[in-house]
Amino acid sequence: MTHPDPNIPQAPPLTLYYQGKPVRVLLHHGHCCLLADDILALSPPRLRHQLQRQLAEYPGCALTLPQHDSPQCGWPETALQRALQQSKRPAARQLQHWLQQQVLPALQQLPPDAPRWEQALAMAAEAGQQISHAVLKAVLEHGSDWQHSHWLLTLNYTASHPRRHAHGRLVALNSSATSLQALAQHIAGPDGSASRNGELLRLAMACHQQLAKRTEKQAWRAEAAEQPRANPAA
Known part of the structure; x- marks a missing residue:
């Protein structure tokens, strides 16, 4: 397993969803890596054991995640796809189809340079967190009126911050926005x-x-x- 350089900041993970379950994706030395625990959590038991056995010999990625003291294991998408291709299980084909048809085309549209990738991931993670907190608070406090709540989200990105810090702020509005x-x-x-x-x-x-x-x-x-x-x- 390759270990990250502590002097190089790592962006927050991009969270995708497969059948309602989160899958975190990070850029590691120019390669797209998916968190191994997330892939195993959404796989059936037989496919889970097969992936663990096939990818055990492959050098994984040591991914640094927020709120984790130790690096987490990640699998490069190329190695994961090879392991899924060797499996004849329907769950493996469905997961591979999701990677090829949805994940990879979306990631290929991202800028090739790492700073832009890190900026996009950091701001996307911050925006998701702000919106999640706002929706949770609105539903719990406002009762049926939560359906008519609107917010204005402002995001800022500090490239010089040691961890590529993104910070945002939600402002509640009494009116909706339209073109x-x-x-x-x-x-x-x-x-x-x-x-x-x-x-x-x-x-x-x-x-x-x-x-x-x-x-x-x-x-x-x-x-x-x-x-x-x-x-x-x-």
Whole structure:
């Protein structure tokens, strides 16, 4: 098993889900490694023993995870795929299909340089933690009103921090956010908008003012284009 360099910061793991169970993925010396305990936890007993036996001779990765004092064992995705290919069990084929069709295509779209990978993993982990805490708190404290809760999430990433620290903050909002294109469709929909009449009236007035300004500018431009140019003095 290769051990990590303590002087090189390691990003938090990217957590994926297979059949509702978490699978943590980290970048280790340019290779994608999956946490061995997570793979074993979602595998049936026979497949679990087969993977342990086949991957025992392969040098695994020593992955440093938050809240763990000792490095955890990880399996490179190439070695894991070879072990799954040698198995004829349906669970192995399903896991291999998940790796090939969902995990690897998504990871191949990530930037090839390690700092961008670390930044993405750190911010994704922080965002997931912030949102999880907000949803848990809303459901427990707000009763049925949790379905109408909205938050604004701000994220920051400090590349110079020893552990590539990402920090975020959630701000509770009393209104929802939507794109400008979807706003008109939302208001004109069958259910309409939950906004009050006064709010809708102010929104309509603001739109009319913007249209009036743009129409006036277009009229000026058309008038200027129609005016004949002054003839130069003879």
